[in-house]
Amino acid sequence: MKILTRYVQGLLLAVSIVLSHIAMAADAPSAPHLHDDWQQLLIRNVQPINQGHSSAVDYRAMLQDRSILKGYLNQLSLITQTTFDGWDTTQQLAFLINAYNAWTVEFILTTYPDIDSIKALGSFFRSPWDKSFIPLLGETRSLNDIEHKLIRGSGRYNDPRIHFAVNCASIGCPALREEAYTGAKLEQQLTAQTERFVADTRRNYFKDGTLYLSSIFKWYDEDFTMGFNNSDSVAAFLLLYIDVLELTPAQQAALTKQEMQIEFLDYDWSLNDNQ
Numbered sequence: 172m173k174i175l176t177r178y179v180q181g182l183l184l185a186v187s188i189v190l191s192h193i194a195m196a197a198d199a200p201s202a203p204h205l206h207d208d209w210q211q212l213l214i215r216n217v218q219p220i221n222q223g224h225s226s227a228v229d230y231r232a233m234l235q236d237r238s239i240l241k242g243y244l245n246q247l248s249l250i251t252q253t254t255f256d257g258w259d260t261t262q263q264l265a266f267l268i269n270a271y272n273a274w275t276v277e278f279i280l281t282t283y284p285d286i287d288s289i290k291a292l293g294s295f296f297r298s299p300w301d302k303s304f305i306p307l308l309g310e311t312r313s314l315n316d317i318e319h320k321l322i323r324g325s326g327r328y329n330d331p332r333i334h335f336a337v338n339c340a341s342i343g344c345p346a347l348r349e350e351a352y353t354g355a356k357l358e359q360q361l362t363a364q365t366e367r368f369v370a371d372t373r374r375n376y377f378k379d380g381t382l383y384l385s386s387i388f389k390w391y392d393e394d395f396t397m398g399f400n401n402s403d404s405v406a407a408f409l410l411l412y413i414d415v416l417e418l419t420p421a422q423q424a425a426l427t428k429q430e431m432q433i434e435f436l437d438y439d440w441s442l443n444d445n446q
Contacts, residue, residue: 205250206269206351208243212236217349218445224371226346227445228276230283237280244273248306255308262354264328269352271317271337274305278314279340279442288440289340300339323394331394331408332361334387335368343374343385343439370415374436377422381432389435404429 216229216236233240247270255263278292278299286292293299300315307317322333338347345368352360369375374385388395388405395408402408406426409416413423425431 205246205266206243206353208239208246209269209273210351212240212243213347213349213351217347219346219349220445221371221373224346224367224373225342226349226443228340228347228443229445230276230279230442231446233276234280234283237277240273240277240280244277247273250308252308259354260327261357264322264330264333265352265354265357267317267322268333268336270305270307271314271322272347274317275314275338275340278304284446287442289442290440329397329399330361331391331397331399332365334391334394335364336361338443340443341439342441342443344443345387347443366412366415369409369412370417372417375416377418381434382418382422382426383434383436386435386438405433406431 212233216232217226218229219225220227247266250266255266258266275289279286279289282292289299291299292302298315300318301313303311303313303316305312305314305317308321310316312321318333318337322328322337335345336348336352338344340347345364348360348364350360368385376383384405392405395405396403399408400411402411406429410423410426418426422431
């Protein structure tokens, strides 16, 4: 009798867990509307600067809107791995980029305004990007987990333009886009983000026979060798955007032949605050 009672109790517990997961899934909005709250936060609190090449975040306003941000992050956490796997790759990638950017903003808000760089959220032993605090797709993850495992390490996407979409809350970073990424617009958005960054003459420019580039192109060099639009190097990738890089025909020829000297600029880790 005791064995039967335990069996029934176990069965009821299992049913309860299943029903709980079903209820959680039902609370999660459908993919087309999942990022609506993030969209509104970005529209209200992110402003283009530097002739549109960069953006600044109104973290004080974000702090006032923090309950909305937390609600959005909770919705992201309700998405199961099964649901995620059922999306096409553009929806998946949009989800991961938005998650990275939104959780980065929340990370800054944990100590704002007493912070001047995201690096202050790390320690001597661990970088801020290695801190596991993000409930996502059934696990507690770090920002590095999202970028380097789920995006870069998954083998699903292989798109170097993601480096101009994920934002590390720093002035040296590509702009935090003033709208949420969506599967339907992702191609257009990634192209626009890449062009606005490559065209930034503060971070990528030619001078005295040398092409000076953002350190992003050094840190993630291997991502630019994986054949995106038939490009197999940083130089070949940049040639895809030669119209916005504004090199002369002679400079283009030198870049094509990989005869151009390239140096990488120091990165500005100051907070991308509008204050």
